[in-house]
Amino acid sequence: MEALNIFVKSIFIDNMIFAYFLGMCSYLAVSKTVKTAVGLGFAVIFVLGITVPINFLLENFVLAEGALTWVDESFATVDLSFLSFIMFIAVIASMVQLVEMVVEKFAPALYGALGIFLPLIAVNCAILGGSLFMQERQYTTIGDATVFGLGSGVGWLLAIVGIAAIREKIRYSNVPAPLRGLGITFIITGLMGIAFMAFMGIEL
Amino acid sequence: MSTETLEEKLPEVAEVPKEPLFSSKNKRLLTDPLDDDNPITVQVLGICSALAITVQVQQAVVMALSVVFVMFFGNIIISVLRDIIPSRIRIIVQLVVVASLVILVNEILKAFLPDISERLSVFVGLIITNCIIMGRFEAFAMGNKVFPSALDGIGNAMGYAWILVAVAIAREVFGSGAISFPGIGQIKFIPDGFFEFGYANNNLMILPPMALIVVGIIIWVQRSRNTKLIEEN
Numbered sequence: 001m002e003a004l005n006i007f008v009k010s011i012f013i014d015n016m017i018f019a020y021f022l023g024m025c026s027y028l029a030v031s032k033t034v035k036t037a038v039g040l041g042f043a044v045i046f047v048l049g050i051t052v053p054i055n056f057l058l059e060n061f062v063l064a065e066g067a068l069t070w071v072d073e074s075f076a077t078v079d080l081s082f083l084s085f086i087m088f089i090a091v092i093a094s095m096v097q098l099v100e101m102v103v104e105k106f107a108p109a110l111y112g113a114l115g116i117f118l119p120l121i122a123v124n125c126a127i128l129g130g131s132l133f134m135q136e137r138q139y140t141t142i143g144d145a146t147v148f149g150l151g152s153g154v155g156w157l158l159a160i161v162g163i164a165a166i167r168e169k170i171r172y173s174n175v176p177a178p179l180r181g182l183g184i185t186f187i188i189t190g191l192m193g194i195a196f197m198a199f200m201g202i203e204l
Numbered sequence: 205m206s207t208e209t210l211e212e213k214l215p216e217v218a219e220v221p222k223e224p225l226f227s228s229k230n231k232r233l234l235t236d237p238l239d240d241d242n243p244i245t246v247q248v249l250g251i252c253s254a255l256a257i258t259v260q261v262q263q264a265v266v267m268a269l270s271v272v273f274v275m276f277f278g279n280i281i282i283s284v285l286r287d288i289i290p291s292r293i294r295i296i297v298q299l300v301v302v303a304s305l306v307i308l309v310n311e312i313l314k315a316f317l318p319d320i321s322e323r324l325s326v327f328v329g330l331i332i333t334n335c336i337i338m339g340r341f342e343a344f345a346m347g348n349k350v351f352p353s354a355l356d357g358i359g360n361a362m363g364y365a366w367i368l369v370a371v372a373i374a375r376e377v378f379g380s381g382a383i384s385f386p387g388i389g390q391i392k393f394i395p396d397g398f399f400e401f402g403y404a405n406n407n408l409m410i411l412p413p414m415a416l417i418v419v420g421i422i423i424w425v426q427r428s429r430n431t432k433l434i435e436e437n
Contacts, residue, residue, distance in 0.1 A: 019412050024251040025335040085329050086303040093296055125333040132326035178427035181435030186420035193413030
């Protein structure tokens, strides 16, 4: 039940785009057609689902204060958490590279679909944001952390597919010239965010 | 007197073939990103992470200064190293440089501004993946000398900072009616008389979606004034 709660919360209430504006750069750049938006969305779910649990292990067995006691009792006072930014980003960059190679080797069809988007993802704020929120919210088990990662990814997919569908249609509307393109996208995203606020306060 | 002026003139003579320190080209590096080439409203870089902290002006100012710091020193470091960095691993090198600078900023904030650091929570860390920083490294610092890179860093970070602070001012004034400054307390911007007539603070402004709409409006105003920025549909 706890896991389901985290999942629903990370999709609707703590949505990466609408509540925290994470991954806005790729959100704005790749949301011109639904097809590419879906591709990037799935790549984000995939990478979040892998990097959040790995960074969870890193945090709890290496970086946090007293996490190194499994090596030796004398490490109980060692606190490496100031290194977490650089460790997390290193894990993300190398995982993206690794995932890209594995997918290319074993699932060429998937690689064809995700291929161009995977390298872009290393610098997507939503990915690093997922790991940092995991660290801040102190999830207790690796299961919770994974569910949180996947849920955030699904929320991001929902947001980008939604805006891509709206942008495809808005091409036929008469938008005031200075608002065309970027401006109207921002305002629509804001309105979508207000709609998503209806989910606020849901507890399962 | 005369020897002094002679001495002062000598280095100038030697530097004639070089461009002056603040040539018009260098000035444009500083001023362009403020309007015509603004990182947020025109280049569409660096919106990530930044808008979440525009609820309060003081948070936005601290965030903006952090980005200016990271951008300035990051651009200098990358520009100094640009001939040594192998192009295949340049992304990792850039990430390491940004991450080290951000760790520095984060530790400084934790030590001197613990309250604000607490409220900024993960968003200081997210400066690492702020696209504007990597974008300027790739587009400018990798191919230019140190001094123009430093100017470009400051220019772009300032272009980003003013949007951030403008959004924060709009949200705090209309959301809370007053802006709180550290040490001074709250300064009211909406006169009390308004409230007697039934004016109410717009609590929606404090919620995240309004940041996007405020940016949308800033883009609208900017592009109405500067029509060459209008996009083809």
